[in-house]
Amino acid sequence: MDIRPESLIFDQDGEGTRQHRIKRQVIDGILSGRFKPGDKMPSSRGLARQLGVSRITVTIAYTDLVADDYLVARGRSGYFVSDSAPSAPSLVQACQNGESIVDWTRLMSHREPPPEEIARPFDWHSFPYPFIYGQTDPQLFDHRNWRLCALEALGLREFESLTADHYERDDPKLVEYIQRNILPRRGIAARPNQILITMGAQNALWLCAQLLLTQRRKAVLENPGYPSLRQILGATRCHTQSVDVDADGLAPETLPDALDVLFTTVSHQCPTNATMPLARRKALLSLAAERGFVVVEDEYEFELAFGRTATPSLKSFDTHGTVIYVGSFSKSLFPGLRLGFMVAPHPFIAEARRLRGTVLRHPPGLIQRTTANFLSRGHFDAQINRMRKAYEVRRRAMETAIAETGLQVASQPANGGSSLWMRAPDGVDTDLLARRLRSKGVVIEPGAAFFDPTRPQRNFYRLAYSSIEVARIPQGIRLIAAALADLD
Amino acid sequence: MDIRPESLIFDQDGEGTRQHRIKRQVIDGILSGRFKPGDKMPSSRGLARQLGVSRITVTIAYTDLVADDYLVARGRSGYFVSDSAPSAPSLVQACQNGESIVDWTRLMSHREPPPEEIARPFDWHSFPYPFIYGQTDPQLFDHRNWRLCALEALGLREFESLTADHYERDDPKLVEYIQRNILPRRGIAARPNQILITMGAQNALWLCAQLLLTQRRKAVLENPGYPSLRQILGATRCHTQSVDVDADGLAPETLPDALDVLFTTVSHQCPTNATMPLARRKALLSLAAERGFVVVEDEYEFELAFGRTATPSLKSFDTHGTVIYVGSFSKSLFPGLRLGFMVAPHPFIAEARRLRGTVLRHPPGLIQRTTANFLSRGHFDAQINRMRKAYEVRRRAMETAIAETGLQVASQPANGGSSLWMRAPDGVDTDLLARRLRSKGVVIEPGAAFFDPTRPQRNFYRLAYSSIEVARIPQGIRLIAAALADLD
Numbered sequence: 001m002d003i004r005p006e007s008l009i010f011d012q013d014g015e016g017t018r019q020h021r022i023k024r025q026v027i028d029g030i031l032s033g034r035f036k037p038g039d040k041m042p043s044s045r046g047l048a049r050q051l052g053v054s055r056i057t058v059t060i061a062y063t064d065l066v067a068d069d070y071l072v073a074r075g076r077s078g079y080f081v082s083d084s085a086p087s088a089p090s091l092v093q094a095c096q097n098g099e100s101i102v103d104w105t106r107l108m109s110h111r112e113p114p115p116e117e118i119a120r121p122f123d124w125h126s127f128p129y130p131f132i133y134g135q136t137d138p139q140l141f142d143h144r145n146w147r148l149c150a151l152e153a154l155g156l157r158e159f160e161s162l163t164a165d166h167y168e169r170d171d172p173k174l175v176e177y178i179q180r181n182i183l184p185r186r187g188i189a190a191r192p193n194q195i196l197i198t199m200g201a202q203n204a205l206w207l208c209a210q211l212l213l214t215q216r217r218k219a220v221l222e223n224p225g226y227p228s229l230r231q232i233l234g235a236t237r238c239h240t241q242s243v244d245v246d247a248d249g250l251a252p253e254t255l256p257d258a259l260d261v262l263f264t265t266v267s268h269q270c271p272t273n274a275t276m277p278l279a280r281r282k283a284l285l286s287l288a289a290e291r292g293f294v295v296v297e298d299e300y301e302f303e304l305a306f307g308r309t310a311t312p313s314l315k316s317f318d319t320h321g322t323v324i325y326v327g328s329f330s331k332s333l334f335p336g337l338r339l340g341f342m343v344a345p346h347p348f349i350a351e352a353r354r355l356r357g358t359v360l361r362h363p364p365g366l367i368q369r370t371t372a373n374f375l376s377r378g379h380f381d382a383q384i385n386r387m388r389k390a391y392e393v394r395r396r397a398m399e400t401a402i403a404e405t406g407l408q409v410a411s412q413p414a415n416g417g418s419s420l421w422m423r424a425p426d427g428v429d430t431d432l433l434a435r436r437l438r439s440k441g442v443v444i445e446p447g448a449a450f451f452d453p454t455r456p457q458r459n460f461y462r463l464a465y466s467s468i469e470v471a472r473i474p475q476g477i478r479l480i481a482a483a484l485a486d487l488d
Numbered sequence: 489m490d491i492r493p494e495s496l497i498f499d500q501d502g503e504g505t506r507q508h509r510i511k512r513q514v515i516d517g518i519l520s521g522r523f524k525p526g527d528k529m530p531s532s533r534g535l536a537r538q539l540g541v542s543r544i545t546v547t548i549a550y551t552d553l554v555a556d557d558y559l560v561a562r563g564r565s566g567y568f569v570s571d572s573a574p575s576a577p578s579l580v581q582a583c584q585n586g587e588s589i590v591d592w593t594r595l596m597s598h599r600e601p602p603p604e605e606i607a608r609p610f611d612w613h614s615f616p617y618p619f620i621y622g623q624t625d626p627q628l629f630d631h632r633n634w635r636l637c638a639l640e641a642l643g644l645r646e647f648e649s650l651t652a653d654h655y656e657r658d659d660p661k662l663v664e665y666i667q668r669n670i671l672p673r674r675g676i677a678a679r680p681n682q683i684l685i686t687m688g689a690q691n692a693l694w695l696c697a698q699l700l701l702t703q704r705r706k707a708v709l710e711n712p713g714y715p716s717l718r719q720i721l722g723a724t725r726c727h728t729q730s731v732d733v734d735a736d737g738l739a740p741e742t743l744p745d746a747l748d749v750l751f752t753t754v755s756h757q758c759p760t761n762a763t764m765p766l767a768r769r770k771a772l773l774s775l776a777a778e779r780g781f782v783v784v785e786d787e788y789e790f791e792l793a794f795g796r797t798a799t800p801s802l803k804s805f806d807t808h809g810t811v812i813y814v815g816s817f818s819k820s821l822f823p824g825l826r827l828g829f830m831v832a833p834h835p836f837i838a839e840a841r842r843l844r845g846t847v848l849r850h851p852p853g854l855i856q857r858t859t860a861n862f863l864s865r866g867h868f869d870a871q872i873n874r875m876r877k878a879y880e881v882r883r884r885a886m887e888t889a890i891a892e893t894g895l896q897v898a899s900q901p902a903n904g905g906s907s908l909w910m911r912a913p914d915g916v917d918t919d920l921l922a923r924r925l926r927s928k929g930v931v932i933e934p935g936a937a938f939f940d941p942t943r944p945q946r947n948f949y950r951l952a953y954s955s956i957e958v959a960r961i962p963q964g965i966r967l968i969a970a971a972l973a974d975l976d
Contacts, residue, residue, distance in 0.1 A: 020865065027866045031669060068870035069877075084877065100809025102782060104835035107748075110702050114842060122657075125648070136651040138644075147642045150854070154635045156626075160613070163624040165823035169610075181519060199687075199848035206847050214598050231846050294590060321588025335653035336853035347592035354602060358719050359694050359847060360687035365824035366638070367852050377508065378515045382556035385572070389557075 003035055003081075005042040005050035018053050022061035030070055030085050041071060041079040112234040118227060118449045119434060125467070129442040129476030133419050133464035136334040140390055142383045146333075149373035153366055161369045168357040170197040171368035177375045178327075178341055186299070187316025188325060190343045196352050199363055201300055201328035201340040205263070206232045207352045208296045208324055208342070213238035217260040222250055224450035224460070226270045226298070229263055242452040245269055247411055249276035252283040262288070263296045266314045270300060271450050271462050272411040272421045281314050288322040295323045301331040301417060321345045329371060331418065331466075332384055339363060339371055387466075391418055394465040394473060401477035407484070410460055419464035421447075428487050430461040433480075436487070442479050491523055491569075493530040493538035506541050510549035518558055518573050529559060529567040600722040606715060606937045607922060613955070617930040617964035621907050621952035624822040628878055630871045634821075637861035641854055649857045656845040658685040659856035665863045666815075666829055674787070675804025676813060678831045684840050687851055689788055689816035689828040693751070694720045695840045696784045696812055696830070701726035705748040710738055712938035712948070714758045714786070717751055730940040733757055735899055737764035740772040750776070751784045754802045758788065759938050759950050760899040760909045769802050776810040784812045789819040789905060809833045817859060819906065819954075820872055827851060827859055875954075879906055882953040882961060889965035895972070898948060907952035909935075916975050918949040921968075924975070928967050 008025045029035040042050070044058040051058070062079050065071040072082045124132045154162065161171060175192050183190055198204040205228075213219055213236040221229055223242035233240050243254050249269040255262065264284075266276045276284075288295050297314045315325040328340040342352070356362070374380055398420060402409060410423035424430055430446040437444055447460030468476065496513045517523040530538070532546040539546070550567050553559040560570045612620045642650065649659060663680050671678055686692040693716075701707055701724040709717055711730035721728050731742050737757040743750065752772075754764045764772075776783050785802045803813040816828040830840070844850070862868055886908060890897060898911035912918055918934040925932055935948030956964065 023866055027869060031673065031869065068866065069873050070870075084873070100833040101777060102780075102810055102833070104833060104839070107782070108699050108836070108839050111699065111839060111843075134653060138647055141651065143644060143647065147639075150638065150642050151635075154638050156631060159626055159631065161824075163629065163822035163824045165622060165818070185519065203848045211596050211599065228846070235846060289589060292590075294595070322590055330653070334651035336649075336651045338849060338852045345588040345590065345592060348596075351592075351596050351599060355599075358690075358716070358723060360691040361826060364826045364852060364855050367854065378511055378556065381515060381519065382558075385557045389572070
């Protein structure tokens with residue numbers, strides 16, 4: 001059959017170059033079965049006229065399609081659909097509407113219902129006052145060097161680290177950098193077999209919960225605390241107890257007598273940002289040794305302390321090997337990277353590696369090697385430095401504006417971080433506040449999701465300054481104060 | 489303190505440019521605490537002499553370090569370590585030897601013991617005759633275009649898709665391509681909310697097992713079958729029963745009366761490569777509807793059928809919505825990518841998305857967008873075409889060499905694929921065979937791990953031709969035949 005030039009519709013505003021769009025049209029025609037092996041393509045002159053492009057453009061597209069074996073050239077007769085072109089089987093498309101006789105709800109009734117989540121608009125970056133937490137600021141991220149490091153990881157010399165099935169291994173270059181440069185800053189000495197790379201801190205916490213908790217065991221978590229942790233623990237059906245934190249974070253003396261695993265955010269309590277003092281840290285470790293529980297320390301943004309000396313990690317005092325340390329690159333690089341790590345005694349890491357292998361094998365090679373390059377070239381340190389300085393300036397602007405408007409900071413964070421934990425007057429529902437503020441262009445995070453659902457508190461909220469321009473802060477804070485005054 | 493030029497050791501064979509190596513030395517010195525804020529750096533002249541590099545090289549390195557705030561320049565006095573340079577806290581490094589008072593073995597005793605795994609040497613690519621399965625052939629992979637697609641995904645215009653926390657969302661561009669181009673070739677029509685992107689097929693199968701199986705439910709799997717599936721099912725503690733496959737794959741009439749979930753590899757049975765005939769597929773679906781079980785169809789290498797028409801997927805006949813379809817890019821792109829997908833009725837996909845969110849949030853943005861680019865530019869189709877042709881040639885060489893040496897193919901695969909399932913004489917242990925062959929430069933995969941451990945069979949093995957050069961095949965096969973003759 002001769003394919004008519006009119007069979008190829010040219011999307012003038014389409015994506016890619018003209019050649020590319022012509023190629024795409026031909027490929028789609030072949031794959032959809034409209035063009036069949038042996039069919040004759042329009043002449044380059046005819047198609048060029050039809051599409052309003054130059055003849056050479058069509059010829060280049062055809063030549064590319066021959067190289068990829070969609071077409072064959074037969075001398076002066078022109079171009080034909082190749083006999084070995086890929087094709088789609090011509091099938092009845094059965095499962096059109098996804099109707100199903102299976103009672104999926106009953107079948108999955110053993111699953112926990114979803115807990116409350118932090119309400120965030122997906123289009124937060126189109127808001128002028130985004131006090132949103134944990135996202136990447138294009139002004140601070142060293143995109144150029146990240147790209148160069150990725151390019152290197154994509155090089156032919158790295159073919160193996162890019163493509164291979166690593167089963168349960170991690171990128172040795174990344175592990176070495178973490179071991180030699182990141183952990184020492186937190187006072188942690190570890191051997192490579194005590195380190196596991198994970199798909200972000202979320203994945204590390206999930207692995208800990210799966211390995212250490214059962215229906216007969218008890219986990220203690222902080223209140224308020226990291227909302228996803230509740231979801232992670234729910235999946236194990238373990239007993240959970242939440243313990244209220246104070247201005248110094250978790251108080252060891254408030255822990256229940258019997259527990260198996262404690263999850264704690266020592267350096268920057270999530271969400272209050274409280275830093276646990278040294279005496280409490282030591283008391284906590286003594287208690288863990290005495291009562292025989294494991295401590296999972298989630299250090300989700302240690303790098304962002306403003307001062308010169310970050311407080312040492314809990315793990316750095318862990319003489320009894322009871323602490324599992326969880327770190328993340330989500331805050332210091334970007335959350336879409338999905339990369340974190342954990343440090344623990346080898347028997348635990350070995351089992352965690354095996355479970356990770358069952359669930360997903362390993363984090364993608366490209367992601368691991370790119371990160372290793374970025375770290376080892378010194379870009380990571382420079383970036384943290386840059387973020388720390390910018391955050392310090394923004395934090396000062398936050399504090400000034402808050403003081404001027406009379407908003408109330410719920411707990412005064414000691415050092416660094418990227419957010420403030422705020423308290424609205426009693427009786428204010430910050431979900432409602434957040435919804436009202438969106439119409440004014442302000443994004444805040446209502447705090448209900450951070451609390452134990454059996455003891456709800458609805459008048460807290462989080463204000464992050466990791467994604468908002470410093471110049472916008474005063475007006476953003478004023479809008480929040482005005483909205484609160486309206487609600488009162 | 490003045491830092492002496494001798495404090496900087498220059499690794500002549502080190503990685504990166506000279507400037508980079510100087511920078512690295514300075515950064516390491518600062519981070520390790522050897523160089524302290526206010527310390528004076530060696531003069532550029534002195535350091536250049538010490539390191540045997542030009543003075544301009546040192547000056548450029550210093551200037552970069554100033555930009556990154558490791559150093560400050562003080563006019564004619566020279567360069568000093570910056571007061572706000574990042575630093576390591578000076579801590580006692582406590583957990584030196586990973587000694588632990590925790591009885592990790594007891595603590596994790598609720599975990600299943602590890603099953604047998606396929607023995608593969610990690611350095612398989614240094615063997616001249618690697619009949620190894622599922623790895624990437626640098627000769628066939630379109631590395632150049634992959635790199636260009638990644639570069640595009642790393643562009644500033646894609647900042648959001650690269651860096652953002654997508655929570656439970658997938659890359660819409662990738663989902664759209666799968667929906668519009670990949671699934672139709674398998675006869676499957678699906679809406680975007682019936683598709684979930686996973687960390688490879690492994691992750692998809694794991695999600696299915698977690699969501700559909702409990703201690704009170706029963707899963708049926710094929711024997712021999714995919715070894716990792718046993719590990720995945722073990723984690724759910726469900727009842728399992730394995731059903732022997734024959735030359736046409738799974739026979740529906742051999743299924744037990746009561747079952748909840750069937751895992752099957754319909755198009756290319758793993759590891760026998762048998763293709764299930766149409767009549768069996770239809771009988772299987774009738775049975776699923778009648779007895780009320782769910783079928784998980786793992787199509788792990790459908791793209792690699794040699795003939796023009798690939799057999800339609802089981803899912804394409806699924807009028808009752810009982811089939812969950814699992815696809816993977818591990819074979820057609822590369823396994824280190826860790827990308828796959830599943831297609832199922834929306835209620836199941838919604839719950840799978842939520843579980844994936846708890847475990848790891850989402851596959852990294854860079855990986856998803858790069859793949860979407862590679863697919864939508866037509867490189868994927870071209871690559872599959874190239875692989876298919878190369879595999880067909882290699883397969884013919886395999887069959888010729890096997891016929892000449894009298895080796896026995898256990899089941900004659902119908903169409904395509906990348907491996908042959910082989911049977912050694914009764915009494916031969918292919919683990920031993922594999923070990924002996926390694927010393928001859930030959931890698932084969934012993935078959936024991938594919939069998940139900942309660943009914944072990946030790947005389948099977950898998951020979952893949954996805955990573956071996958065609959010219960090496962005849963001699964590789966001869967070496968296997970010789971080793972078998974020795975063992976007999």
